[in-house]
Amino acid sequence: MHYHIPSLRSQSGCIVPKLATSKVPFSDGFTFQRIILIVAAATTGATILITLFLTGLHIRYYTNPAEQKLIIRIIWIPAIFSIFGLACIASYTAAPYIEPFAKLCETIALASIFLLCVNYIIPDPLSAPTTTIGDLCVEIGCRGNPSSLRNKSQRSKSSALWLKRTWIAVFQYPVIVFATTIATEVTTALLCPTSLAYSRARLVLRIINALSTSAAITAIINYSLRLKQALAGRHVARKLACFKGLVILATLELVVFAAVDRVTLRDATPRLTYFDWIIGVPAVIICLEMVLFVLSFVWAFSPSPYRRGSLAGGFGRRTMRVVVDAVNLTDIAKGIGMAFGSRKGAHATTAGGAVLESSHVTTKTEDRTGSSGEL
Template identity: 30%
Template sequence: MSFHTFNMILSGACTAFTCLSIFVLMSMHATHLSKPKEQLKIMRISTLLPLYSVFSFLSICFPEIYVYLEPWLDVFQSAALGTFYLLMLELLAPATSRQDMFFAALAIPPSGSESAADSLSWYRKTWIAIFQYPAVAVILSLATDITQAAGVYCLESSKPYFAHLWITIFINLSLISAVIAVLKFYKSFKSQLKSHQPLAKLLAFKLIVGLSFLERIIFFALRATDVLKPDDQLTYADVNIGIPTMVICLQMVPFALFFHYAYSVRPYIIRRTLPAMEASVNPAYSAVSDERRYQGGPLGVRAWLAMLDLREIAGAIRFAFTMVFAGKSVGRGEELNKLGSR
């Protein structure tokens, strides 16, 4: 058996397990949708694992498309990172819209802020640092596909006249900036988030991002120094594509299990009382109104459809760039309110 065949079997099994495990978790949230604004974000974050696994498995099966698929994992990761930040905001200050969510959170001063102006500026910088990452990821993913098609990307080279080196540097700088901003935000509000298992939620997501970043650097260095190179057992595709993607498929398995703990559906399950018992103490009770406390619809169909709505993350990215172009005027309350109403 060749390494490629073995890799497809092992990675395929891991991918199937990851997808099934996350589908079960997402289905539980979809059918017990008692807090849609939180749970839809959890469902969107959870899609990162199946997407990572499926894209990695496809790259193993069809190595020729790896260079075109791999950069889009950064797009999925950046969207999940932004959604994780929005989830923390929602847990801190539940709101009815993205704009309200942001401005309601401004009422909570981060640790170390001395004034409302400092607090406002801190939130603005945090928002921009996080939501620049999805925009940068999309641009660099398109650049990767274009330069690869034009023959000037060169995956295995770190020479400055190839696009691979510069794209790798820029995407890593963007990732580091976003991750640091999220970590600072979590540190500032750790005590307020205590009742929501913040450390588990943080680790479940940040370990994926951290390992992905670390592995990218390691394999980039190994390829550049010829430590990993083809031999009698390993082909070029195995060395440059098969091994890195196999590692991703393997590590998604324990993360899929950990997600069931970190993003458990238990806090969102409404304990129903027996209709007869409830009616005896509450004449206005009806079993129909009890059922309506879950807003996912039959089999959670409405929840699945709502999860696919990308307007929230798109609006957050647009809002970040609006603040960048508005400059320092965003630090003033009146102008910031006008900005948020656009």
């Protein structure tokens, strides 16, 4: 299969080197692209099967929808990454347009793991239509009078401002990646894929994504450490370790492979072409890694804490409900709105340092017994 980009015909200065497109088989007519396509298909199939198995267990014990819908979004990520990787290998032409959307899906999962950590302390925190950062701070336990502290860092950690900044650091991630995804699509459509300008643009956009990812992950880690006692028994550490490992590794690989684009153009051979290097190799590595990550998810996101009581309705009906809950992203949209909306409620502390009570808090008096026991 030759690499064709329709827009190249209108770009007189865009030259695709012969070693970028030539397809010399290794043996028996199998090119490098065909070989890694087979490998990627096998590993993607394995990842999907394990994901479906773990999802099925959560469907069987779907006793806490507020938490489990978030978990299901997270455990779907390895399969989504693998599917996008397989699609990139199958069509080098479409790969530059397909690849950015995997990162966009990742932002939903990362925001979901943060909401899961919040949910462990405040059951269904975004259920009320008028919830504010100040409301959540009351329940999480932000304490202290920031005006009585001289040290700026102490002020930010002792009030609702800390939670507000954490919220912004997490939910800026979907916004930034959405913007860079659009920029990537435009760059791919306008620039020659073998030009220096294209390589630089790819690198800059991926660095922006990496910085945004780092800010979000750091905020989630700080949140879990600050509220370590309240989160005890929820196995947050193992969940964060598995998911952060996936996100960090995928982000680093994107930056590294964007940085070596010009090197691989010089190192291309008739059997291992330029597009094999910059598209095929990273994609097949992702597919191989996702099998390992989804196996770790079986351990980190086990449904065992939710195995209690009997459930109404059949498995098919619960499956439909799980799918609807998981793809309903109104909680992510509300989280973004809270992050960048009014700061009203972020200073909900009295002069004496006690946190003001809110109507949202007084109405949330339901049983706090979590899936792993009482907090």
